[in-house]
Amino acid sequence: MSAICPRCDSAKARRLATAPVDGAWEIFGCPVCFFTWRSSEPDSITDPKRYDPRFKIDPQRIDAIPIVPPVPGKRPQSS
Amino acid sequence: MIFHDLRGFLDELERQGQLVHVRQGVRPEPDIAAAGRAVTDLGEASPALLFHALEGYGAARLALNVVGSWANHALMLGLPKTASVREQFHAIAQRWTRFPVPVERVAEAPFQDNVTTEIDLFALLPLARVNPMDGGFYLDKAVVISRDPDDPENPGKQNVGYYRLQVKDKNRLGLQPVPMHDIALHLRKAEERGENLPVAIAIGTDPILASVASAPLRYDQSEYEMAGALAGQPYRVVKSDATGLDLPWGAEIILEGEVVCGARELEGPFGEFTGNYSGLRRQPVIQLTRALYRHKPIFEQCYVGTPWTEVDTLIGLPTCVPIYHQLKADFPEVEAVNALYTHGLATIISTRQRFGGFAKAVAMRTLSTPHGIGYCKIVIMVDETVDPFNLAQVMWALSTRFDPAKDMITVPTASILPLDPLADPPGIATKIILDATTPMAPDRRGDFSRPVEIPPGTREWTAILGDLWAKAKAGER
Structure with a gap:
């Protein structure tokens, strides 16, 4: 089952889980910005239009986000 | 147990x-x-x-x-x-x-x-x-x-x-x-x-x-x-x-x-x-x-947010004690370290002094401890008679022992953990030492020759009153 990510508006989000007991909720995850949410959370978390704009992510800008810690170079192989 | x-x-x-x-x-x-x-x-x-x-x-x-x-x-x-x-x-x-x-x-x-x-x-x-x-x-x-x-x-x-x-x-x-x-x-x-x-x-x-x-x-x-x-x-x-x-x-x-x-x-x-x-x-x-x-x-789990939360209690004293022992190894005069606040971004240290300027030396050593290099943005030094866990006493020391012109040291572009919201850029901050210890020779400043001391018998009365109060709370007259 696919869904729209509330944080980055990607259409690639998918259902990751359903409640272990009584099917009370579903959990979704976004493979673009790695946001996860539960269907039973308030609209301010689940609805892309109501998600706090200060925390929205533009997928086009992900490559500019800092890498911490940096990936080091590999050591030379000893012969 | x-x-x-x-x-x-x-x-x-x-x-x-x-x-x-x-x-x-x-x-x-x-x-x-x-x-x-x-x-x-x-x-x-x-x-x-x-x-x-x-x-x-x-x-x-x-x-x-x-x-x-x-x-x-x-x-x-x-x-x-x-x-x-x-x-x-x-x-x-x-x-x-x-x-x-x-x-x-x-x-x-x-x-x-x-x-x-x-x-x-x-x-x-x-x-x-x-x-x-x-x-x-x-x-x-x-x-x-x-x-x-x-x-x-x-x-x-x-x-x-x-x-x-x-x-x-x-x-x-x-x-x-x-x-x-x-x-x-x-x-x-x-x-x-x-x-x-x-x-x-x-x-x-x-x-x-x-x-x-x-x-x-x-x-x-x-x-x-x-x-x-x-x-x-x-x-x-x-x-x-x-x-x-x-x-x-x-x-x-x-x-x-x-x-x-x-x-x-x-x-x-x-x-x-x-x-x-x-x-x-x-x-x-x-x-x-x-x-x-x-x-x-x-x-x-633990809730984490604006202090005070569980994480502040959990990590507080385990942060204080290693700093204490690392300082004590070089400076046995150190009495106690309070690094409870925001994981030690603010740290208060009580110490006896060997000579004038000694507390500032201890403070600078604090900045270079393993924890200090990423935290300890504000280091406050107080006398050994001040309990660093008692903020009323610490504020008293700052109010009466600290001269901004002579007791403040700032360290620009020092290392800090990137989570510090004031870090600029992330990982870099200005650090400050506030020396609120009593000036000691040869640093002769102010007049601290007539301190008000605790009245004789105070300790005994603390015990007496504590006992009476416990009985009062238990309903005894």
């Missing part, structure tokens, strides 16, 4: 009236975060909470605020729950000197009762969003165990520490290794070798390990051997047959896997102990391969 696991400690908390069972149905969001925030606002003797009925999770249990108050912290140490913060500081400082206590190795542990490679964290753990704008569900009271890839047989270099973990999928976690912390060094070495870094994650441990895991020990000091020192008996571990890592015997849940070499994915934000959300960064990921857990495991 020694607690080998979380359950044993919860039993003791219950006996002491320090555990509240929440059996009514609650929603993971927003109830768990709200309760976690609310319970620490109940004060210095707030209880632990054990939830029994989370919507969608059946009978799964979730513990919060286990060491979230000074009363519970004292019980963890086997002290009366009324022990003052200063008494608890000195108890830990004294036990610290027993280090190292070799571990007790055993072959079996309760968490081996259930083993699976079909990992589904969403089914195994009753997850709940900690703060509303967090980037996902987090494990924020789980310790991560790893070894130095260049020296894997060295038990001292095995690390047990807290690093926030974002649940990204059923068997995948995001990891935040702060560059100043040991796991960042382990990961760098593994990636330089072109290898994944094996890790184990322990959830729901005994409280002593939970406490020691937050302490800024030296790189080659074993958290397990320090836990033995604090507990007064060898710490019990089991060697993993998958990774060779030593695992805490009493853990409720163990997750095993590897930090993936070279992988970085978006992580965060997360509402942090600074009272601000962290930034969004591309950080390492852990691919899980196996989960082990006790029957009906208890999942443990």
Whole structure:
């Protein structure tokens, strides 16, 4: 089952889980910005239009986000 | 009293009236975060909470605020729950000197009762969003165990520490290794070798390990051997047959896997102990391969946010004591260290002085301790007669002993953890020393020759009045 990510508006989000007991909720995850949410959370978390704009992510800008810690170079192989 | 696991400690908390069972149905969001925030606002003797009925999770249990108050912290140490913060500081400082206590190795542990490679964290753990704008569900009271890839047989270099973990999928976690912390060094070495870094994650441990895991020990000091020192008996571990890592015997849940070499994915934000959300960064990921857990495991979390929260109590004294001993090694005049505030971003140190300017030297040494290089942005020095845990006394010292023209030192472009919201750029900050000790020769300033001293008999009267007050509260006349 696919869904729209509330944080980055990607259409690639998918259902990751359903409640272990009584099917009370579903959990979704976004493979673009790695946001996860539960269907039973308030609209301010689940609805892309109501998600706090200060925390929205533009997928086009992900490559500019800092890498911490940096990936080091590999050591030379000893012969 | 020694607690080998979380359950044993919860039993003791219950006996002491320090555990509240929440059996009514609650929603993971927003109830768990709200309760976690609310319970620490109940004060210095707030209880632990054990939830029994989370919507969608059946009978799964979730513990919060286990060491979230000074009363519970004292019980963890086997002290009366009324022990003052200063008494608890000195108890830990004294036990610290027993280090190292070799571990007790055993072959079996309760968490081996259930083993699976079909990992589904969403089914195994009753997850709940900690703060509303967090980037996902987090494990924020789980310790991560790893070894130095260049020296894997060295038990001292095995690390047990807290690093926030974002649940990204059923068997995948995001990891935040702060560059100043040991796991960042382990990961760098593994990636330089072109290898994944094996890790184990322990959830729901005994409280002593939970406490020691937050302490800024030296790189080659074993958290397990320090836990033995604090507990007064060898710490019990089991060697993993998958990774060779030593695992805490009493853990409720163990997750095993590897930090993936070279992988970085978006992580965060997360509402942090600074009272601000962290930034969004591309950080390492852990691919899980196996989960082990006790029957009906208890999942443990802590609420993190604007202080004071459980995390401030949990990491407070284990931050103070290593700084104290590291300073004391060079400066035996140091009396006590209070690094309780925002993990020691503000630190207060009481010391006797050898000569004028001595306190400033101690303060500068503080900035270069292992913890100081990433924290200790504000260092306040006070006399040995001032209790650094008593803020009224500290403010008195600042009010009457501190001259901004002569007792303030600023250090520009110093290193700081990137989570400091004032860091500019992240990782860099100005640090400051405020010397509120009484000037001593040859630094002759002011007139401190006629101090008002405590009236004779005050100590005796403290005991008399305490006894009378206890009787009054008991209804006796």
